[in-house]
Amino acid sequence: MIGKFIVFEGVEGGGKTTQIELLRDWLLGKGQSGQILSKSIDLEVVITREPGGTKLGKALRELLLNPDVLTEKIQETAELLLYAADRAQHIETLIKPYLEKEAIVLCDRFIDSTIAYQGYGRGLDLELIQQLNYIATGGLKSDLTFWLDIDVEIGLARAKNRGKIDRMEQANIEFHRRVQQGYQELAKNNSLIVRIDANLTQEKVQKQIQAIIIEKLVEWKYI
Ligand SMILES: Nc1ncnc2c1ncn2[C@@H]1O[C@H](COP(=O)(O)OP(=O)(O)OP(=O)(O)O)[C@@H](O)[C@H]1O
Ligand SMILES: [Mg+2]
Numbered sequence: 001m002i003g004k005f006i007v008f009e010g011v012e013g014g015g016k017t018t019q020i021e022l023l024r025d026w027l028l029g030k031g032q033s034g035q036i037l038s039k040s041i042d043l044e045v046v047i048t049r050e051p052g053g054t055k056l057g058k059a060l061r062e063l064l065l066n067p068d069v070l071t072e073k074i075q076e077t078a079e080l081l082l083y084a085a086d087r088a089q090h091i092e093t094l095i096k097p098y099l100e101k102e103a104i105v106l107c108d109r110f111i112d113s114t115i116a117y118q119g120y121g122r123g124l125d126l127e128l129i130q131q132l133n134y135i136a137t138g139g140l141k142s143d144l145t146f147w148l149d150i151d152v153e154i155g156l157a158r159a160k161n162r163g164k165i166d167r168m169e170q171a172n173i174e175f176h177r178r179v180q181q182g183y184q185e186l187a188k189n190n191s192l193i194v195r196i197d198a199n200l201t202q203e204k205v206q207k208q209i210q211a212i213i214i215e216k217l218v219e220w221k222y223i
Contacts, residue, residue, distance in 0.1 A: 004104050006143060010149060012168065016108050016148055043104055044101065045103065050110055088137075111137060114132075144212070152177055156173070
């Protein structure tokens with residue numbers, strides 16, 4: 001597999017979706033600094049997300065996150081398994097095929113979300129989650145993960161400003177603080193997770209991401 005799999009993680013409202021789109025445009029040479037990259041590389045860049053990167057995933061996303069679609073409370077273990085089902089389908093039908101075509105896959109959330117939300121947030125067994133993540137991914141890991149680290153309250157306020165809030169965003173602040181602590185622990189123990197200060201302006205956050213990407217594109221011999 002020769003493409004690159006780049007993941008964006010973090011609590012609600014940290015700017016993952018915003019930054020992924022800015023990065024895609026920049027990589028494709030549409031952004032302000034595009035000329036740095038556009039000279040010699042011909043990239044295919046794909047944006048996807050979890051849950052919801054496939055047709056099955058979209059249906060699961062509605063069940064998992066839209067409180068109007070399913071009014072019944074989802075039990076914690078059921079929630080864990082639904083996220084895993086989304087991931088298994090996503091890996092086999094979208095992520096692996098694109099990586100095999102040498103694309104750069106930019107993915108909004110991946111296995112670290114399960115550890116942070118279902119593990120630290122809900123309190124489910126971390127060992128069990130690791131095993132389930134392994135079953136769902138077949139061991140596929142990201143080549144690079146950006147952790148958009150934002151103050152929990154600021155992130156939630158941004159998400160609320162954006163409009164209707166989803167099932168996760170409705171959870172209490174203590175839940176989100178535990179999720180945040182999960183990301184802190186993950187970043188401490190994994191050198192492939194790069195912390196980005198996401199409290200700054202969109203432009204400043206994007207600049208931090210681009211600086212890392214340039215280093216990585218050199219390391220990966222794209223430029
Ligand atoms: N750096 C920033 N400063 C201020 N507002 C921002 C910044 N980045 C994004 N926003 C705004 O904050 C809101 C949340 O951003 P975005 O949807 O990108 O976050 P997200 O991490 O994808 O959230 P979620 O976890 O809910 O999917 C959006 O309305 C977006 O326009
Ligand atoms: Mg988003």
